[in-house]
Amino acid sequence: MSLVDLAQAALAEDGPFADCIDGYRPRPQQAAMAGAVAGAIEQGDSLVVEAGTGTGKTLAYLIPALLAGRRVIVSTGTRTLQDQLYHRDLPMARTALERPVRTALLKGRSNYLCPYRMERTLEEGRLEDAEMADSLQQLKAWSGHTRSGDLAEHPAGPPPGRLVPRVTSTADNCLGQNCPLHSECFLMEARRQAQEAEIVVVNHHLLLADWSLRQGGFGEVLPEADVYILDEAHQLPETAARFFGLSLSSRQLQDLVRDTRLEQQREAGDSAELLDAAAVVERCSADMRLALGETGKSAWAAIRGEVTPLAQGLMNALHGLTETLAPQAARGRGLENCHRRAEALLGTLRAFVDHRDEDNRVGWVETRSQGFILRLTPLDVADHFAGHRERHGSSWVLTSATLAVGEDFGHFTQRMGLPDARTLQLDSPFDYAHHALLYLPPDLPAPGEARFNQAYLDAIEPVLRASQGRAFLLFTSHRALREAAETLRSRGWPDLLVQGEGAQQQLLERFRERAGGVLLGTQSFWEGVDVRGEALSCVMIDKLPFASPSEPVLQARMAWLRAQGDNPFAHHQLPEAVISLRQGVGRLIRDADDRGVLVLGDNRLTSRPYGRHFLDSLPPMPLTHRLDEVEAFFAQSSTSS
Known part of the structure; x- marks a missing residue:
């Protein structure tokens, strides 16, 4: 039997799911979608499917994914949906189909406890209140017996938002293989499991972050795959615009300042000039936030004249910190990491300030109550998607309950660089x-x-x-x-x-x-x-x-x-x-x-x-x-x- 026949037969009234799902009733729309997905996998096509509420699209794409015998990456819109898919839907489908394929769940860095950052925070000992101190001790105890390090699995629930950056890593501050606790890294273990799995469940943020890394020549996070299935695909164009652009936040600057002070105490206590240089960055960042005024979003072109002097001052401060860190970087891994981050943030800030909107990117500022984010966003991501589709995978399935306007998919396929994709619209089976x-x-x-x-x-x-x-x-x-x-x-x-x-x-x-x-x-x-x-x-x-x-x-x-x-x-x-x-x-x-x-x-x-x-x-x-x-x-x- 072809993959199409196998996928549709699995959803028959007397198929394997009849014994797994209470009150199971075959849905013609679900079988049609499963057959279309199977056909796209067999033929190496791109398929766009709008499946109305109640179609059962998750099973409709998981069944052919499990039966295909190929490496598949499934991406969905949120971490909540990702957990539901991995912990509930995928095990049920795998059991029903008797397909003991290896699967893996992979999230972004901020979801995993970082033992090194946790230990440094414990060592620093400066927390804002008793709640954070208590949560930190709970995380320390949990770290000794958790296998995944996924903060969503912590028995007391995720830690307070203010604590998360102190116990997780970012692409900026991760020491990678130079980390003294690299062998205990939960993130690295999750990535290793993903490299060995046949089906990997991710979310759009991680998928696009991986593409952004590859595009910048900084390696990759996800394994190569034969098939990509992107659920909740209506979110992709706007999400992609953020990842294929540039951004710099006051949070990144604050983290750099804090880490520089901490590493100075640990590795270069005789270099007081590091503290002075870090303080200048902190002050210039605060001045920038003050000048931006009320919370909201503003086009950089509209405020360039009044804010550029402060941005220039921030650039000078970052340049000064970079120059001060340079001779100290050899004294320790932490200082070396701070030097690299300062250089990268300076480069991003310079690119933001120097850009002009004629390059089909728009510069804008998002001002929040306690900080700001400078963003440089592409106006069109179709070429980015088309390029990644050409380089990765042979079969692409994009699905959601809402992709078309009436019966027309043109708006979505144009934004996604999918002019030749097959489309399928399935109405909801609900009355x-x-x-x-x-x-x-x-x-x-x-x-x-x-x-x-x-x-x-x-x-x-x-x-x-x-x-x-x-x-x-x-x-x-x-x-x-x-x-x-x-x-x-x-x-x-x-x-x-x-x-x-x-x-x-x-x-x-x-x-x-x-x-x-x-x-x-x-x-x-x-x-x-x-x-x-x-x-x-x-x-x-x-x-x-x-x-x-x-x-x-x-x-x-x-x-x-x-x-x-x-x-x-x-x-x-x-x-x-x-x-x-x-x-x-x-x-x-x-x-x-x-x-x-x-x-x-x-x-x-x-x-x-x-x-x-x-x-x-x-x-x-x-x-x-x-x-x-x-x-x-x-x-x-x-x-x-």
């Missing part, structure tokens, strides 16, 4: 026509009007009462989220779960456990969130998720598209917003028995011609403008349950 209702509240003002937020909240409150809570309220801005939380609480909805008032996973757990919960969230709740059953019966979205026109990268990309004769709205802003909306809508129906109402508050869906692109991209559910029909839907749901 949206009978299990879902789309409600467009009538007579709402335009989203740009000052009174929109309050009018929208007035319109959705009756829906919240009809649904008895059990709702996600998704917003396109933090300001709208805060205003909604304040208004709803003042109107007698005190028990709201609001993004920013707790960790995302904690909020989701409380939502699942609490009858009638109402959760308010922004972008991070629009995708990757899975709440099944009656706990979530309504998803409300205030506005169409167009990216803010003030975003520096978007502004530059729009200008670049205009220069090529393209329409930025039609060729970029609109398709990106359609895909983003579809992600938010995908939170509503997560299981075959789920029922729910989708509320969209943006009247541009019907008042503007482009609204049809959004409506045509949604699952096929009935549409109403009448509140009584929404109330009847929920009443029927209560009766049937």
Whole structure:
């Protein structure tokens, strides 16, 4: 039998998964996807698959991957999905198919305990509070018996965010083979296992970091593979733009200053000039942050005149630290590492300051409450992807629940450098026509009007009462989220779960456990969130998720598209917003028995011609403008349950 036949037979009603999955029912969409993936692997093709919610795409690509007998790298969007895939889905599929292939899970550096950095932090002994000191002692005890060193597996949960940089390594500060604890390195062991495995599970950040390293001539992290399967592929273009660019953060500068001081104490106590040079870098970094003002994002071209003198001062300070470290580097591995890092940061800063936007990259600054990041971002990553596909692997599968606009994959394939890829669109097997209702509240003002937020909240409150809570309220801005939380609480909805008032996973757990919960969230709740059953019966979205026109990268990309004769709205802003909306809508129906109402508050869906692109991209559910029909839907749901 061909790989296509084997993959599809595995999903038959009497196939091996019937005994592994309770209530197993074959899904034609899942079998079709498994066959398409198997065909791409056999023929060495590139395949782009949009698989609607409920298709079961994870099994649809894992089955041919396990049966193919080739080395496969599977990459997904987040570490949470990566853990789920490796610890739950892959073992189940491997057992069902009786394929004892070697597998490995590999994450980025910041996920693994670094014994050397931990010991240095213990030795330094300067921690901000008792919580960090206690967590550090727990990590020390755990390090003696963990096999993976993966912080996600720590019994007490991941350590406080402030401690993580002190007990993990970065590409900057890792000593590599010169590390005295190299033989105990959890990261190196994970990479060794990945080199020996037939299926390696990674995430997009690690995959793109590996490509970036190869592109810069600095070796590689991942093994060569025959097949690449990229899940949650809709995230790739924006994620790739960050990795194929340059960045320098105040955090990197702070780490360099701290490590220089520590190494001076250990290896060069007679060189007080090192402390002076490090202090100048620290002061110039602080001056730079102060000059950048409020938190937000700014195009470098817009602030170049007023900030360049401070950037030049920071360059001079880094140059001074580099020169001061140079004669001391031979005195110890730590000082040698600090010298190398100072040189690299100086080179990055110089490239950032000297660049001009004519090279199809945009310089911009992200200012945070305690720091800043300077970024140089490419406006187009298609050539980068095309080049890596040509150099690595023969078969490529890119999949997600949201890749097309209507039935058109052109926006995605163009951004990914995949003009000749085969495409396959598979609708969700869920019965949206009978299990879902789309409600467009009538007579709402335009989203740009000052009174929109309050009018929208007035319109959705009756829906919240009809649904008895059990709702996600998704917003396109933090300001709208805060205003909604304040208004709803003042109107007698005190028990709201609001993004920013707790960790995302904690909020989701409380939502699942609490009858009638109402959760308010922004972008991070629009995708990757899975709440099944009656706990979530309504998803409300205030506005169409167009990216803010003030975003520096978007502004530059729009200008670049205009220069090529393209329409930025039609060729970029609109398709990106359609895909983003579809992600938010995908939170509503997560299981075959789920029922729910989708509320969209943006009247541009019907008042503007482009609204049809959004409506045509949604699952096929009935549409109403009448509140009584929404109330009847929920009443029927209560009766049937």
